[in-house]
Amino acid sequence: MNKFVSIRRDLHQIPELGFQEFKTQQYLLDYIATLPQERLEVRTWRTGIFVKVHGVRPTKMIAYRADMDGLPIEEETDVPFRSRHEGKMHACGHDFHMSIALGVLTHFAHHPIRDDLLFIFQPAEEGPGGALPMLHSDTMKEWMPDMIVALHIAPEYPVGTIATKEGLLFANTSELFIDLKGKGGHAAFPHLANDMVVAACALVMQLQSIVSRNVDPLDSAVITIGKLTSGTVQNVIAEHARLEGTIRTLSVASMEKVKERIEAIVRGIEAAYQCEATIDYGSMYHQVYNDEALTAEFMSFAEQLPDIRVIRCKEAMTGEDFGYMLAEIPGFMFWLGVDSPHGLHHAKLTPDERAIDKAIALLTSYIAWKGNN
Known part of the structure; x- marks a missing residue:
């Protein structure tokens, strides 16, 4: 079996949530030590890792970033290397991202090029967000790269395909948590209480008017309430309700407008x-x-390679905290085709491992071409 496929399978079995990637960090450090x-030059930051590969005559530094964390999802695949951590799974492909990064690092550890390279193994991409604090770490300030690259697996594209575009690729994103507190009471006497089930339902419906009536039709935005909890039993009027959701926009201005309207509607409620x-906006990710x-x-470089197909894709409403790094460092992210019948964040995600060698x-x-020119 290919070494980096084997590494991916090892990592797939030990998914850990954001800033809890202790086994993952140690696994990576043990491999890097070989x-x-x-x-x-290796430095740790919380549960993340920086690896600098010193060039032979450096004029710049090129960085490559791979995220490390898994998701709180119970795996439903039947692969023999399925997750050993109950209720956790690498359902977003970060096991792929790390094994690819190790493959690229291995090559340049044995074959250094002119310029310096920096490999960033970043924790907590799924939440609460590791890119921004890692970007502001002392090590990153000392080793600030001149450009940075990252990839993300794409189940919808076949192996051998990469997809990206100039400019906006992923949306601005924000979590959304709204708590309503009223007055509970007996179900037979609603006039003596303030029912938060009714208030929450009204709020959900009003929030849906924001995209259709407050966002420029030529722009794009999404407000999704994915979870609503309220009440304790069928004959008690609920005094509390909680809405949990997400906001996605294709511009910073639209994100500000959406939040302004949310706050106005909540005041009305x-x-x-x-x-x-x-209102709590939780984790917010930059586009x-x-x-x-x-x-x-x-893209022009990749198009010259015989076994790579390049697609100029559309922007997506997905979020990625790599956007914080791109806001301060020139670079790009691209989709890597892995041809899975199930999509990202799905309990049955099964990416095609042949994509690992293609990406490496x-x-x-x-990087060799860029780092020698």
Whole structure:
């Protein structure tokens, strides 16, 4: 079996949530320790890792980022290397991302190029967000790269396909939590209570008017309430309700507008239903905006390779905290085709492992070309 496929399977069995990637970090460190150390410099940051590969005559530094964490999903595949951690799964492909990064690192540990390279193994991409604090870490300030690259697996594309575009690739995202507190009571006397089930239902319906009536029709936005909890038993009027959801927009201005309207509507709910409301936006991720010149150059480079098909895709409403890094460092992200019948964050996600070698070959050839020119 290919070494990096084997590594991916090892990592797949030990998924860990954000900032809890202790086994994952140790596994990566143990592997990195087997590589030639002459030009390597390794530093840890919380549960993440920085690996610098010193170039022979550096004029710049090129960074490659791979995220590390899994998701709180019970795996439903029948593969022999399924997750050993109950209720957790690498359902977003971060096991692929890490094994590919190790493959590229291995190549350059044995075959250094002119320029310095920085490999960033980043925790907590799924939440609460590791990119921004890692970006502001002392190590990153000292080793600030001149450009940065990352990939994300794409179940909908066949193996051998990469997809990306200049400019906006992923949306601005924000979590949304709204708590409503009213007055409970007996179900037979609703006039003596303030029912938060009714208030929450009204709020959900009003929130749906924001996209249709407050966002420019030529822009795009999404407000999804994925979870609503309220009440304790069938004959008690609920005094509390909680809405949990997500906001996605294709512009920073639209995100600000959407939040402004959410807050106005919630104030109206407070007045109409005589309740108190609190809003928490939780984790917020900056849009992934690809540097136009570097992305076009990369796409042109990849198109020359015989076994790679390049697609100029549309922007997506997915979120990625890599956007914070791209906001300060020129670079890009691209989709890597892995041809799975089940999509990202699905309990039956089964990416095609042949994509690992394809990605390693593509990235080593591109980084070597970029780092020697």
